[in-house]
Amino acid sequence: MISYLIRRILQLVPVLLVASVAIWAMLYAVPGGPVAMIVGQDASQEQIDAATRELGLDRPLIVQYADWVGNAVSGDLGKSIFSKEPVVKLIGQRLPATIQLAVFSLLIALIISIPIAIISALNPGTWIDRVLSSWSALALAVPTFWLGILLVLLFAVELRWLPSASRYIPFWTAPLDAMRNTFLPALTLGVYVSGILARFLRASLVGELRSDYVRTARSKGLPERQIVGGHIMRNALIPFVTIVGLMLANFLGGSVVTEVVFTYPGLGRLLVQAISTRDYPLIQGIILVIIVIFMLINLAVDMLYAYIDPRIEHK
């Protein structure tokens, strides 16, 4: 297990390397390069030279990169051009909001998708299967930003039950208020992901139902409930864990659009702001953080997978 863990961590190194080079190189890919970013497009030659020297841009590229990585590792992602605040601080303010939203969304997605998948897998080809499968298709097809708008129209504009703009209230400070504020964005994201999860789980359940060991279990006289609960679920849930983990990782970075719809103060909206103000250090910082989180979650999922699947040998 330990060796597996180490190997998985080492596998992340090249990915991180490529990712960090790509993110770092972003600065050099924008028109005018990193200097123009500081001094503006139409600065004088002196200004440019001064900035070049000040930023250390006259050093060899490899040194500049090493410098940047070194800073990043020690927790210094530079300062935002727009607000002059340290990037790390800005990200730190928004991350909890995004995490809270992600967790709520995932819970909603699981609550919707698991029963749907089980019911439709156990009644393949019937009208109920068709209805539930259509739900998945629809959930996947409705763009989150449009669904968000519809929900706002219904719950905020028409019924006036919930606020149309969501604030971030930490769950442990005021659970009810936190839920009131997070419910609509979480539902929006949760519905979309419930489509993915239900479809995946249904497919793997149907696959398991056809497998030989199910016939064996029937031939022993096990009741259907025990076959589903004891045999099939175990097999189907193992790959399901991976997908759920992947979804969680996606939520942490991918809720941009939903955050914008509900003007929710998360990481995604910060990124949209950063892009529209061309605040490159902030853009780089956010993307780096999201990639690292994504990798850590994937790592955790792999570990969990290795732990729950007895077929993976861990010595």
Add this chain to the structure above:
Amino acid sequence: MRKSFQSAAKTIRNLMSRKGVVFSVIFLGALSFLAIFADILGFDYLTQNLIESLQPPSAEYWFGTDELGRDILSRVVYGTRTSLVTSAGAVTIAAVLGVPIGLVAGFFGGWRDAVLMRVVDVMLALPAILFAMALIAILGKGQMAAMIAVGITGIPSFARITRAQVLSLRNRDFVTAVEAFGGSATYSMFRTILPNSWSPIVVQAIVLASVAILLEAALSFLGMGVAPPTPSWGEMLRTGKSYLYEAPYYAVLPGIILTLTILSFDTIGRAMTDFLEGRHELGDHSSVDAESEK
């Protein structure tokens, strides 16, 4: 080749036996028709008429008018153009770059596979929308940039699908046979493996078309896609959202068209997947219970 023609005809006949697929094809066909012949059909998306701004749907304006008094239906029709063109371009970019990557990685394996797949892993470490946004941060805004950005985010899925397909075919006996007869690597790769890989690649293209439409709309919704006054569905939703109280139809109606378009592509893609999986075109082991492999 006659075979592919025959089997394509068979596939289409089979797919059309599903009601959902028929509706999807009709819907997408009608939409494309309107988009292509919009000028001839007299749709006008530009003329402003401030007196008639934010009118609810009526006999004259089926979908109502926007804040500048422009006909929303016309803008939806022209938005279809933007959407379909961007998505087609993006899928092409993704396929042209992704398929060869998958082919080379899967066929040669070794360091080529390791390098290419690490790059693909990095691309997958960022949700597609964020990746597209990051690219737009570099490329700048605009339809071309949106097309390229969305296209690049689609590379990993083509690369992975192709690679998986190549890997599953690579050790099949009919590929080994070509090698045993003295065929070159290029011959096995392009003449034997690729012709057997089209089906999943085509399905992937259809799936990706819906993803691309969604992404383009999302980018425009965030103000990073197509620049006004070119109409785009995402941009309409973005503006419509500001008028939720005065004109709810503004954001609702274009959204319905967008959702139906995505749903149609998804329905067709899924039907094709089901069909491919159920058919086992390669190696029809219906009832071989003779001695199994030793």
Add this chain to the structure above:
Amino acid sequence: MNSTGTNALRHAVKKSNTDAVLSVRDLTVSFLTNGKQVPVVRGIDLDVFANEVHCIVGESGSGKSVTSLAVTGLLPVTATVSGSVRLDGVEVIGADEEVLRNMRGQDVGFIFQDPATTLNPVMRVGRQITEGQVVHGQLKASAASDRAAELMAEVDIADPKGRVTQYPHQFSGGMRQRAVIAMAMSGRPNLIVADEPTTALDVTVQAQVLSVLLQRQKALGSAIILITHDLGVVAEVADRVSVMYGGSIVETGTVQDIFDRPCHPYTAALLRSVPRIDAGDDRLKTIPGQPPTPAELPSGCVFHPRCALGAGKTRCQTERPQLRAFASGQMTACHFAEEMKPDRPSTTARAIAQAERAEVKPLLEVDNIKVHFPVKKGILRRTVGWVRAVDGVRLSVRPGETVSLVGESGCGKTTFARAIMGLLDVNEGDVRFDGRSIVGLSRKAMRPVRRQMQYVFQDPYSSLNPVLSAADIVAEPMRLHGLFEEMGSDKRIAELFEMVGLSPSMMGKYPSEFSGGQKQRLGIARTLGLKPKLLILDEPVAALDVSIQAQILNLLQDLQRELDLGFLFISHNLSVVRHISDRVAVMYLGKMVEEGACNEIYENAAHPYTLSLLSAAPISNPGMRNQRARIILRGDIPNPASPPSGCRFHPRCFRATDICRSQVPELATQSSLKTTSICHHAGPLDPKEIALASQAEGGI
């Protein structure tokens, strides 16, 4: 749930019954396929009694499995079933689901074909074995683990206590199948249904599993329905036999009668078409044509398009024969069974011009080659060891000669063949073709050799490119060598089609439109285009039904004679090898252990592994069953990554001594031996040894 109520009812009825454990009358099963009802089982009568093994034999698709699943309503919902199936006197068809569920596991136990998939991969084996009993209230959950260990011990699984908590992937194939037997028998059912229980296993493991199955049956007195397509297995274990063809039972009787006096033309033809391990026949008598598909059944007697006796008889084409009593205890479904001529299978030995051939220069010489695959492990994926897939094999093939390589799965046969073809790198040793070394040649330098040396694959389903037409498939090798025009283009293709017995009118069709046998013919035609001198045939008939297998074997022999081809024939099937070979080499765990003229290997083998292999192989002659003692090998084939020290066979060998454990054996040199064997104690089998081997068997 009133399971106690239904249980009581079941047992009340059970008592009133005295005769057959299972009694099937007019069982009919059809499936709804593409909107049509397709009959798959068409009116079957069958009685199975306690303490007997009733074999159902037939080719694939004849309806064997469907029949067995119908016995307790395990068929999918798309099946329509009618007729009567009485198990312990209780009617199964139309019975309440709860009644059926209570029968399963208590009155009937199942053993399925593939032990790799019949067990749930993520549940502990012990739990799977006793789960049924716990559900039926026969066993307390707290006692389950001990009971599982007890049951495992009964099927000779070593260290049962430790094995109870393991998962299926930690078991070898043979062990898994024994665990499945333990599971099926755990509820002490009166009936066991075993559907091809040993088809996926090697001969030596098959012998273990069958012996355990019969041993447990004796202990419990159950009835067994054993489904198989292997007539050898039937001859070894059956008491009574039913032969199925096209969804019906065409003949039923005692095993002795079926083999000695078959009274249905299909049975007789089937028996004639299998090669026999106990005698080398010159040429197999084939059944023409192919088995029917359920969707397109012939009218009248389903066998009539292939039946020599029925040829030209209108009654056969119009009236479906019913199963009727023919002789005492034997029944047939043939209108003209009385007219059948008794025929003994011919046993004329193959004429082998061995002496004459020894003069000819060998086409292929393989000199002690080794093919090793690296085992990578650890953080840096360093090579920590080698799988010695092929570790020293030496043989040669002359023009017009068939040399066979036999051995169990995983012993390195296919690796060997592919290394010779230059598809895998050879680590050591030399391969010479026509006197020239071909090891390590570049693709380009190898090309001219590839023209003369061609490969026929095992699986006709996957060896043909599905998007090419039959003509293009056959033309491909010629095109690759730029010789298509030179060889005569389309005319050459038509010629090749005829050569392998395919109609040239099929040239435009695609592989999916061909049957298994036809695909294999196509695979052979493709290799002949470039006029090769040597064919490497890797299990070319293993995936085919018996009657088709015979057709292909005959075709190969004809082609060899006509074109003076050398064959390197790879197979695990000892009967087929005996039938087709001039010389035979036996492989175990990457090493060649014995080599010699075909008849000498079968009559005068001297290596303990060859002796065990021959002893484990079933013989299609029920009369021999009790006359021959059998060596049942212990354990499984070891992992080739860490082969045993000294002689690789020593952990399973009945002759092993200390020297075997420490020293790698050399060629045995005693002049009395008729074969070349690599063993410290080579020599013919002494009857005393068998007793010894069987004693040691307790320690499996």
